Amino acid sequence: xxxxxxxxxxxxxxxxxxxxxxxxxxxxxxxxxxxxxxxxxxxxxxxxxxxxxxxxxxxxxxxxxxxxxxxxxxxxxxxxxxxxxxxxxxxxxxxxxxxxxxxxxxxxxxxxxxxxxxxxxxxxxxxxxxxxxxxxxxxxxxxxxxxxxxxxxxxxxxxxxxxxxxxxxxxxxxxxxxxxxxxxxxxxxxxxxxxxxxxxxxxxxxxxxxxxxxxxxxxxxxxxxxxxxxxxxxxxxxxxxxxxxxxxxxxxxxxxxxxxxxxxxxxxxxxxxxxxxxx
Amino acid sequence: xxxxxxxxxxxxxxxxxxxxxxxxxxxxxxxxxxxxxxxxxxxxxxxxxxxxxxxxxxxxxxxxxxxxxxxxxxxxxxxxxxxxxxxxxxxxxxxxxxxxxxxxxxxxxxxxxxxxxxxxxxxxxxxxxxxxxxxxxxxxxxxxxxxxxxxxxxxxxxxxxxxxxxxxxxxxxxxxxxxxxxxxxxxxxxxxxxxx
Ligand code: SF4
Numbered sequence: 001x002x003x004x005x006x007x008x009x010x011x012x013x014x015x016x017x018x019x020x021x022x023x024x025x026x027x028x029x030x031x032x033x034x035x036x037x038x039x040x041x042x043x044x045x046x047x048x049x050x051x052x053x054x055x056x057x058x059x060x061x062x063x064x065x066x067x068x069x070x071x072x073x074x075x076x077x078x079x080x081x082x083x084x085x086x087x088x089x090x091x092x093x094x095x096x097x098x099x100x101x102x103x104x105x106x107x108x109x110x111x112x113x114x115x116x117x118x119x120x121x122x123x124x125x126x127x128x129x130x131x132x133x134x135x136x137x138x139x140x141x142x143x144x145x146x147x148x149x150x151x152x153x154x155x156x157x158x159x160x161x162x163x164x165x166x167x168x169x170x171x172x173x174x175x176x177x178x179x180x181x182x183x184x185x186x187x188x189x190x191x192x193x194x195x196x197x198x199x200x201x202x203x204x205x206x207x208x209x210x211x212x213x214x215x216x217x218x219x220x221x222x223x224x225x226x227x228x229x230x231x232x233x234x235x236x237x238x239x240x241x242x243x244x245x246x247x248x249x250x251x252x253x254x255x256x257x258x259x260x261x262x263x264x265x266x267x268x269x270x271x272x273x274x275x276x277x278x279x
Numbered sequence: 280x281x282x283x284x285x286x287x288x289x290x291x292x293x294x295x296x297x298x299x300x301x302x303x304x305x306x307x308x309x310x311x312x313x314x315x316x317x318x319x320x321x322x323x324x325x326x327x328x329x330x331x332x333x334x335x336x337x338x339x340x341x342x343x344x345x346x347x348x349x350x351x352x353x354x355x356x357x358x359x360x361x362x363x364x365x366x367x368x369x370x371x372x373x374x375x376x377x378x379x380x381x382x383x384x385x386x387x388x389x390x391x392x393x394x395x396x397x398x399x400x401x402x403x404x405x406x407x408x409x410x411x412x413x414x415x416x417x418x419x420x421x422x423x424x425x426x427x428x429x430x431x432x433x434x435x436x437x438x439x440x441x442x443x444x445x446x447x448x449x450x451x452x453x454x455x456x457x458x459x460x461x462x463x464x465x466x467x468x469x470x471x472x473x474x475x
Contacts, residue, residue, distance in 0.1 A: 130287070134299070145303075158355070161351050174351070189295065
């Protein structure tokens with residue numbers, strides 16, 4: 001006896017299948033962007049062109065630097081380095097312009113971690129406070145240890161170091177070791193690194209409160225309370241109910257899965273101010 | 280934020296705080312202490328502990344180094360050991376360093392370290408007539424001398440610690456006191472600072 005081949009016939013099934021494809025498309029696009037950026041870093045290391053890494057990036061005369069790195073270095077060395085501080089400010093500015101795009105689209109931690117079945121589904125309640133404390137804590141730790149401690153273990157940093165080692169002919173073992181350490185930390189604490197633990201993500205979400213661009217918003221006319229977006233959002237956010245979307249890392253997952261196409265992408269969302277004044 | 284998020288219990292809080300503190304402390308306590316102090320990139324004229332505080336571990340200096348002389352250790356701190364390449368003091372790393380951990384120096388005067396020959400390992404000292412490092416150094420610093428028995432000596436006044444001799448040394452015994460290189464010559468940190 002042959003089992004009947006399952007075919008997609010009804011309209012609902014077709015919609016579900018296409019949604020799944022869109023979700024996959026965005027997920028792949030994110031991983032590919034991040035891997036391309038790392039490959040570019042390795043390539044510049046092999047060709048000896050100045051580009052930099054996620055910690056410090058030089059695009060021609062403009063220098064970007066990771067704001068958390070700048071804060072740690074200044075706290076650790078107790079010296080104010082004007083050029084570096086300016087680079088950090090430009091980094092902050094890019095966060096205000098782009099929000100947590102770095103987390104979603106560039107940081108390799110996004111697709112390397114957060115994938116165990118052991119993780120709790122939901123973030124902590126006062127996560128804003130917790131993340132702020134984490135970001136402040138690593139700066140304090142840097143000052144205490146006189147070393148930018150988080151820069152040593154930062155997943156973005158260690159993977160960039162791996163990329164440089166791959167390009168310039170060094171050893172990949174330290175990178176693998178640190179990554180293993182972070183994954184075990186994640187496993188022991190049963191938390192998702194990017195959502196609950198990463199001090200860098202915490203610092204970026206604090207700043208991205210000010211970000212008025214690239215926002216996702218539920219259209220109240222189409223949205224009916226359901227949990228489709230909450231289930232896919234890596235941050236556990238329900239876009240229909242969310243009041244504070246600063247942790248959004250622009251991954252397009254909610255838009256891809258919404259069964260009513262209620263999630264709207266607003267490249268420029270200056271409505272924030274009106275919302276505040278009406279509030 | 281979604282209405283559904285789980286409360287942070289005291290246990291969770293302790294676990295998280297403890298985990299992070301332990302993590303941070305472990306990094307600090309177990310940060311690799313090289314068996315011999317490693318040579319920092321040229322321009323690391325700051326005292327070593329200040330260099331460690333100011334270096335962001337971004338790796339730009341390693342990426343730009345045209346001779347592959349620089350590498351990053353397990354904590355990301357750049358160092359030179361002469362194994363993968365030697366430093367010709369082009370100071371490209373100083374140019375790209377964003378943090379001011381590396382500062383402009385005079386390449387004619389600057390000393391990275393000092394080459395030290397392990398006479399038990401060195402083929403010239405064992406009477407095999409090897410003089411690769413001498414020939415290499417003749418083209419660069421002229422800091423290696425031969426005596427009548429074709430044994431090699433390092434002149435500490437002229438040697439600038441570029442690592443070219445380590446790079447060409449054919450000796451690869453693992454049994455040597457300079458464990459990190461396995462060669463008969465290794466770079467030694469100068470007494471007046473620049474230590475890792
Ligand atoms: S470029 Fe400067 S900050 Fe970056 S790793 Fe090298 S010494 Fe450290």
